[in-house]
Amino acid sequence: MKIPFNKPYISPKEEEYIIRALKSQRHSGNNAFGQKAISFMKDKYGFNEIFLTPSCTSAMEMGALLAGIKPGDEVILPSYTFSSTVNSVVIFGAKPVFCEIEPNTLNIDVSMIESLITPRTKMIIPIDYAGISCEIEEIMKIADKNNIIVMQDCAQSFGGYFNGKPNGSIPHLAAFSFHETKNMNAGGEGGGLVVNVPEWHQKAYFMQEKGTDRRLVLDGVKSKYSWVEKGSSYLLSDLLAAGLLAQLEGEEEIISKRRLVTDAYCQLFNSFKKRGNLNIYISEDHIKTNHHAFWVVFDEADNRRRFIERLRAFDIFVYIGYMPLHSSPMGVKFGYKPDSLPITEEISKKVVRLPFYAGMADDGLIYTIERMSLVLNEIYGK
Amino acid sequence: MKIPFNKPYISPKEEEYIIRALKSQRHSGNNAFGQKAISFMKDKYGFNEIFLTPSCTSAMEMGALLAGIKPGDEVILPSYTFSSTVNSVVIFGAKPVFCEIEPNTLNIDVSMIESLITPRTKMIIPIDYAGISCEIEEIMKIADKNNIIVMQDCAQSFGGYFNGKPNGSIPHLAAFSFHETKNMNAGGEGGGLVVNVPEWHQKAYFMQEKGTDRRLVLDGVKSKYSWVEKGSSYLLSDLLAAGLLAQLEGEEEIISKRRLVTDAYCQLFNSFKKRGNLNIYISEDHIKTNHHAFWVVFDEADNRRRFIERLRAFDIFVYIGYMPLHSSPMGVKFGYKPDSLPITEEISKKVVRLPFYAGMADDGLIYTIERMSLVLNEIYGK
Numbered sequence: 003m004k005i006p007f008n009k010p011y012i013s014p015k016e017e018e019y020i021i022r023a024l025k026s027q028r029h030s031g032n033n034a035f036g037q038k039a040i041s042f043m044k045d046k047y048g049f050n051e052i053f054l055t056p057s058c059t060s061a062m063e064m065g066a067l068l069a070g071i072k073p074g075d076e077v078i079l080p081s082y083t084f085s086s087t088v089n090s091v092v093i094f095g096a097k098p099v100f101c102e103i104e105p106n107t108l109n110i111d112v113s114m115i116e117s118l119i120t121p122r123t124k125m126i127i128p129i130d131y132a133g134i135s136c137e138i139e140e141i142m143k144i145a146d147k148n149n150i151i152v153m154q155d156c157a158q159s160f161g162g163y164f165n166g167k168p169n170g171s172i173p174h175l176a177a178f179s180f181h182e183t184k185n186m187n188a189g190g191e192g193g194g195l196v197v198n199v200p201e202w203h204q205k206a207y208f209m210q211e212k213g214t215d216r217r218l219v220l221d222g223v224k225s226k227y228s229w230v231e232k233g234s235s236y237l238l239s240d241l242l243a244a245g246l247l248a249q250l251e252g253e254e255e256i257i258s259k260r261r262l263v264t265d266a267y268c269q270l271f272n273s274f275k276k277r278g279n280l281n282i283y284i285s286e287d288h289i290k291t292n293h294h295a296f297w298v299v300f301d302e303a304d305n306r307r308r309f310i311e312r313l314r315a316f317d318i319f320v321y322i323g324y325m326p327l328h329s330s331p332m333g334v335k336f337g338y339k340p341d342s343l344p345i346t347e348e349i350s351k352k353v354v355r356l357p358f359y360a361g362m363a364d365d366g367l368i369y370t371i372e373r374m375s376l377v378l379n380e381i382y383g384k
Numbered sequence: 385m386k387i388p389f390n391k392p393y394i395s396p397k398e399e400e401y402i403i404r405a406l407k408s409q410r411h412s413g414n415n416a417f418g419q420k421a422i423s424f425m426k427d428k429y430g431f432n433e434i435f436l437t438p439s440c441t442s443a444m445e446m447g448a449l450l451a452g453i454k455p456g457d458e459v460i461l462p463s464y465t466f467s468s469t470v471n472s473v474v475i476f477g478a479k480p481v482f483c484e485i486e487p488n489t490l491n492i493d494v495s496m497i498e499s500l501i502t503p504r505t506k507m508i509i510p511i512d513y514a515g516i517s518c519e520i521e522e523i524m525k526i527a528d529k530n531n532i533i534v535m536q537d538c539a540q541s542f543g544g545y546f547n548g549k550p551n552g553s554i555p556h557l558a559a560f561s562f563h564e565t566k567n568m569n570a571g572g573e574g575g576g577l578v579v580n581v582p583e584w585h586q587k588a589y590f591m592q593e594k595g596t597d598r599r600l601v602l603d604g605v606k607s608k609y610s611w612v613e614k615g616s617s618y619l620l621s622d623l624l625a626a627g628l629l630a631q632l633e634g635e636e637e638i639i640s641k642r643r644l645v646t647d648a649y650c651q652l653f654n655s656f657k658k659r660g661n662l663n664i665y666i667s668e669d670h671i672k673t674n675h676h677a678f679w680v681v682f683d684e685a686d687n688r689r690r691f692i693e694r695l696r697a698f699d700i701f702v703y704i705g706y707m708p709l710h711s712s713p714m715g716v717k718f719g720y721k722p723d724s725l726p727i728t729e730e731i732s733k734k735v736v737r738l739p740f741y742a743g744m745a746d747d748g749l750i751y752t753i754e755r756m757s758l759v760l761n762e763i764y765g766k
Contacts, residue, residue, distance in 0.1 A: 012409065020623070021399060021403070024571065024627070027391055028564070029571060056442070056573070057617035060438070060617060063616060084594065085595050086616075089611075089614060093616065190405075190415075192621075213467045213714065226707060227707070228707035228712040229470065229471075229712035231714065232474055234441050238573070241402070242623065330611035331611065
């Protein structure tokens with residue numbers, strides 16, 4: 003039996019919706035299914051406004067453009083994240099300022115943020131690793147005090163909550179991923195940008211539509227549209243929005259399947275926690291996970307290696323996670339060295355991400371747990 | 385009967401391919417259908433390399449990033465084009481330098497380009513208006529002499545030829561649109577970037593994949609990928625690539641239907657050309673059209689207005705075309721005035737684009753021609 007790291011979930015109504023979108027012959031961006039998906043999300047999650055985009059990366063670029071990121075600006079973000087978090091501002095000339103992570107969530111260490119703020123700091127981009135929200139309310143307090151924009155990278159955390167509020171509803175800007183690898187996917191690729199500042203909405207409409215005021219023409223305010231802003235084509239095909247809508251409607255089903263995976267991993271790893279001196283996430287009352295992922299920080303890099311290799315022999319695909327950005331070739335160009343962020347560097351050498359997808363609950367979870375138990379017993383003794 | 389300005393064509397195999405892509409559960413970018421579509425295009429059109437992207441806009445942004453466009457660079461382009469042509473370099477800080485168009489094609493006036501070149505000129509972006517190639521070989525000569533990169537905006541011209549060579553195969557970079565409004569569409573939204581400079585390929589792979597060297601991992605050269613470049617997520621969902629492949633396979637059918645539309649418009653407008661002093665494109669031997677669009681420049685703006693209004697009364701949707709970029713709010717910010725480019729300004733007030741889609745050949749073309757003939761007789765007398 004082969005257990006891939008990820009396998010996208012296909013919703014029952016997905017095929018039907020996608021074909022309806024195709025046959026409508028109006029399947030470019032912001033058409034019928036896109037509008038439905040947007041309404042659904044605004045009603046259910048209370049986003050002030052959300053734009054569907056081709057990817058989370060492009061959502062973050064749109065956010066960076068909206069925030070006016072320009073050469074010379076500094077942006078604070080964790081080094082332990084995907085390259086898109088940083089590239090979304092680096093392509094516009096910003097300088098990344100990397101922050102350490104804290105060990106319970108592997109999210110940005112909020113206690114270090116203020117020491118990194120300079121007069122050039124324009125933005126903070128915290129991420130919600132593995133679907134667990136960062137300490138967004140504390141980050142917003144720091145940002146407001148220092149007049150800094152917060153764009154939350156919620157690539158992994160759609161459908162989770164912080165203090166009872168849906169992820170993405172608290173910061174100025176938030177970006178979601180609906181990629182094949184995420185809880186809910188939009189036909190393989192897709193993203194969304196939440197804009198919670200009402201004064202930015204009109205500019206965002208213009209930026210999404212190639213920098214034109216086409217929106218005013220659609221609203222009947224103007225008769226012809228022209229070039230009024232910087233912008234791009236931050237639009238999601240209606241075929242992909244149709245796929246997303248089917249998944250949004252099936253969220254409860256998806257989450258309940260994924261919860262079983264979390265529960266099984268928790269049970270297994272808790273029983274090895276002391277013996278192996280393993281670090282796994284200890285849940286906190288104010289954060290509700292969306293059951294996106296499960297990670298384990300091993301006691302030693304060598305035990306991680308053994309764990310990965312032994313499971314690979316069972317055809318179970320475990321993943322090492324991110325290479326820290328600060329010590330990557332690009333990070334080094336920005337003046338960082340591996341030991342600039344020792345906690346991140348250390349954790350990244352010991353962490354694994356486990357296979358995690360909705361379908362595992364139906365097929366493969368027991369096989370996976372049994373094999374992992376066997377391997378952990380080999381490593382740490384019975 | 386209602387004749388919209390555009391109606392996307394759905395290919396016979398499109399639904400089947402899209403559902404196959406969905407059910408593969410590997411439908412993110414650069415998967416099976418994307419690879420097939422890329423091979424198909426490289427074999428048929430001789431592109432050195434082509435990358436499928438979420439839109440033509442994002443293809444051009446990828447091209448701009450690949451060419452190293454940065455603040456202070458100047459880019460020469462026609463003012464008579466869509467906002468994406470200019471935004472793709474303006475978002476990276478470049479200054480647009482607008483060039484006039486010549487009246488037979490409404491493409492960039494090549495004879496004016498050299499007078500606009502300065503030591504800061506980094507790129508020329510000619511467009512192929514209405515699917516008719518610009519004078520790309522002459523532009524390449526000027527560019528090579530001055531060490532300038534050419535990115536051809538082939539948004540409208542996929543499938544056409546210049547001197548027997550497929551559009552997109554001649555310049556350093558070329559961008560295609562597979563949007564709903566184009567001859568061949570990729571599930572509503574899509575684009576492609578041709579990279580004809582082999583030395584740029586590796587960098588392009590990295591930039592398409594969020595600035596990581598994931599490509600080297602897929603090729604077995606490295607075991608883990610990291611952040612090595614600027615980049616974005618310039619990837620087209622495999623669902624959309626599946627739609628595109630179906631359309632590519634049906635190109636002959638699509639073109640033959642569209643040719644009937646060109647022929648009918650040519651016949652009609654040629655018979656009014658002298659009477660109305662109308663300007664329509666006179667075909668040239670070295671250029672083969674892809675039958676994307678048909679435009680007419682009227683003798684007077686007022687006759688254009690009458691033509692549009694009278695046809696609207698018959699439910700036929702004729703479109704005014706582009707608002708020139710140089711005289712738009714953003715163009716003015718860059719220091720231009722309407723009379724900075726008098727030819728462009730004049731033509732833009734008199735030009736119309738006619739309804740044009742493959743399905744017209746089956747239904748609506750005769751109705752459209754009859755009503756247009758009626759209206760032209762009203763305007764210019766029998």
